[in-house]
Amino acid sequence: MLDHRLDSEYEELRRTVAEFANDVVAPTIGDFYESGEFPYEIVKEMGRMGLFGLPFPEEYGGMGGDYFALCLALEELARVDSSVAITLEAGVSLGAMPIYRFGTEEQKREWLPRLAGGEMLGAFGLTEPEGGSDAGATRTTARFDEATREWVINGTKCFITNSGTDITGLVTVTALTEPLARSSEGGPEASPKREISSIIVPVGTPGFTVSKKYSKVGWNASDTRELSFTDCRVPEANLLGQRGRGFAQFLRILDEGRIAIAALATGLAQGCVDQSLSYAATRRAFGRPIGSNQAIQFKIADMEMRAHLARLAWRDAASRLLLAEPFKKEAAIAKLYSSEAAVDNAREATQIHGGYGFMNEYPVARFWRDSKILEIGEGTSEVQRMLIARELGMTS
Numbered sequence: 001m002l003d004h005r006l007d008s009e010y011e012e013l014r015r016t017v018a019e020f021a022n023d024v025v026a027p028t029i030g031d032f033y034e035s036g037e038f039p040y041e042i043v044k045e046m047g048r049m050g051l052f053g054l055p056f057p058e059e060y061g062g063m064g065g066d067y068f069a070l071c072l073a074l075e076e077l078a079r080v081d082s083s084v085a086i087t088l089e090a091g092v093s094l095g096a097m098p099i100y101r102f103g104t105e106e107q108k109r110e111w112l113p114r115l116a117g118g119e120m121l122g123a124f125g126l127t128e129p130e131g132g133s134d135a136g137a138t139r140t141t142a143r144f145d146e147a148t149r150e151w152v153i154n155g156t157k158c159f160i161t162n163s164g165t166d167i168t169g170l171v172t173v174t175a176l177t178e179p180l181a182r183s184s185e186g187g188p189e190a191s192p193k194r195e196i197s198s199i200i201v202p203v204g205t206p207g208f209t210v211s212k213k214y215s216k217v218g219w220n221a222s223d224t225r226e227l228s229f230t231d232c233r234v235p236e237a238n239l240l241g242q243r244g245r246g247f248a249q250f251l252r253i254l255d256e257g258r259i260a261i262a263a264l265a266t267g268l269a270q271g272c273v274d275q276s277l278s279y280a281a282t283r284r285a286f287g288r289p290i291g292s293n294q295a296i297q298f299k300i301a302d303m304e305m306r307a308h309l310a311r312l313a314w315r316d317a318a319s320r321l322l323l324a325e326p327f328k329k330e331a332a333i334a335k336l337y338s339s340e341a342a343v344d345n346a347r348e349a350t351q352i353h354g355g356y357g358f359m360n361e362y363p364v365a366r367f368w369r370d371s372k373i374l375e376i377g378e379g380t381s382e383v384q385r386m387l388i389a390r391e392l393g394m395t396s
Contacts, residue, residue, distance in 0.1 A: 004315070010072060013065075017073045020049065021080040026363075029081040032221040033366055036213070038165055039221055042084055047118015052091055056100055061113030067256065068318045071263035075311070078267025079274060080363070082370040083221035085264045090161035090222075091115070093257040095122025098172050098198065102241030102249050107200065111170065120169035125157040125201070125227055126250055136247060138196055140229065142175035149236045151177075151199050153207070153229040159377075164210040164225040171201050171208075171227060174246045198246040200238040207232030218369035255331050257378050259321060262314035262334035265342040265374045268367055269307040272342075272349035275364050276300050279353055296352060303345045310338035329391035336384035339374035346371040 006014060025042060032039045046052065054070045056062025063069075070092055078085035096115040099107055099122070114120040131137040140155025153175055163171055178195040201208055211226040241249050277300060280291030290296050313334035320327035349364040350357035357364050375381045 004312070006072075010069065013069055014072045014076055016049070017051070017076040018079070020045070021077050021084075025077065025084055026080045029084060029221060030361065030363075030366070033081070033083060034220070034360060036220050038087075038223050039084065040166070043087060043118065043121075043167075046084075046088060051088055052096070052118040053116030055092065056096065056112060056116045060100070060108055061116040063116075066322055067259065068315075068322055071260055071314060071318050074260055074263045075267035075270070075314075078264045079271040081221070081366065082264065082268055083219050085267065086161060086219055086222050087121075089257070089260045089264055090123065091118075091121045093260045094124035094253065095162060095170075095172075097256065098124065098240060098249065098253055099200070101252065102198070102245075104237075106237070107240065111200075114169065119167065121162040121165055121167050123160050123163040123168060123171040124250075124253070125160055125163070125171045125173040127157060127159045129156060129158050136194065136196070138174055138176055138194075140173065140175040142173075142177050142197065142199055144177065144236070145233070148233070150233045151175075151236065151238065153199065153201065153232040153234070155229050157227040157229075159214075159224060160227055161222060161224050163223065163227055164213065165223045168203050168223075170203060172240055173199050173201050173229070174250055175199060177243055177246075194247075195244040196246040197243050198240040198249055199234060200240050201229070201232060201234055205232055205234060218366070218371075218373055220369075254378055255328050256321065258331040258335035258384075259314055259317045259327075261374060261378050262310065262317065262331070262338040265335075265338035265371075266307060266310040266314055268342040268371055268374070269303070269310055269338065269345040272345035272364060272367055273300060273303045273307055275362075275367070276303065276349045276352045279356075283353075290352070299348050299352060303348055306341035306345055310334070310341045313337050329388055332379075332384040332387040332391070335379065336381055336388070339371075340381065342367075342371045342374050 024045060050063040051073050053062035054065040054073060055067045058064045074085050074089055096112060099111050115122050128139055130139060142151045142153045145152055153173060162168055174196055177197040207230045209228045214224050216224060280296050281289055283290050317327050317330035317334045320330055346368040350368045353362060353364050356362050359365060
């Protein structure tokens with residue numbers, strides 16, 4: 001018989017992160033959000049708690065936990081604020097995980113202890129201005145200079161989380177390591193073999209430029225920037241994993257990351273329930289609490305249903321990952337359902353709060369602004385449906 005209850009270690013972690021989110025994050029994050037500032041002290045405390053090291057072995061400075069533990073932490077953080085949660089998610093699953101999964105022993109020992117300790121953030125340079133959902137259409141190039149034994153990188157990446165903070169230490173960049181063919185008109189076109197590789201680029205490398213922060217609709221206390229590379233040279237040893245396996249590597253990273261985003265989205269959906277319950281119990285209209293109205297009760301019941309099902313979905317996908325079972329379809333289902341649940345719950349929570357839901361001093365206003373990106377980042381809802389159909393054996 002299946003048992004969906006958490007064991008004592010997972011439950012203790014969940015409770016600890018929930019207390020941190022409520023006692024430390026909740027009282028101050030609104031000010032960071034409104035000013036667009038990165039919450040360095042909160043992130044530092046998360047590092048001291050070991051949250052950035054949850055899924056990594058102790059030998060690399062980690063906590064010896066697993067991906068399920070990371071997702072538990074993400075859900076509890078996102079119940080209060082998604083900017084803090086996405087900083088952790090991107091720092092671990094996109095920043096550090098590629099090095100842990102595909103790095104050499106030297107690369108792991110050089111980078112992971114600081115990444116796992118939260119002293120340094122890593123970023124994942126995948127998305128480009130002309131390559132979002134079609135990430136295989138990478139245009140950034142990395143030419144190998146035989147004379148100097150260096151990679152020479154040229155190109156642009158966009159929407160990169162954690163790429164421009166004061167503690168960002170590296171960006172793992174996907175790039176074409178075979179030159180583009182030239183069309184008869186002289187423009188670049190895809191070569192018969194698009195060899196994509198992953199390369200570690202330390203912050204501060206000449207030719208690596210970090211643009212100013214984007215002006216975003218949501219996640220305003222997180223860091224997101226455009227990156228450019230102009231004859232940026234890094235040593236041969238900075239190749240991450242096998243040359244030409246970059247595409248397969250980032251597909252694996254995105255599959256895992258979708259579970260993490262699903263957990264984050266579940267947290268936002270549950271946070272909408274929490275805030276709506278509290279507001280409905282205290283807000284009075286026509287002489288009684290609005291929570292006594294069946295219309296409000298049904299809204300919150302539907303919101304709780306969506307959060308509950310989203311939680312079951314990400315936990316199922318994470319469990320399959322830990323058991324080394326196929327999980328691509330389940331990760332796509334979890335990401336698709338939970339992100340849409342978050343958007344639906346944020347809309348309903350705002351409606352329940354009425355005019356106050358449109359005021360930034362109320363958490364649901366942040367939840368509303370933060371929810372939409374969950375249907376876009378790390379694979380749009382359309383891409384998730386495509387992946388699910390493909391896993392079911394359907395082709396177009």
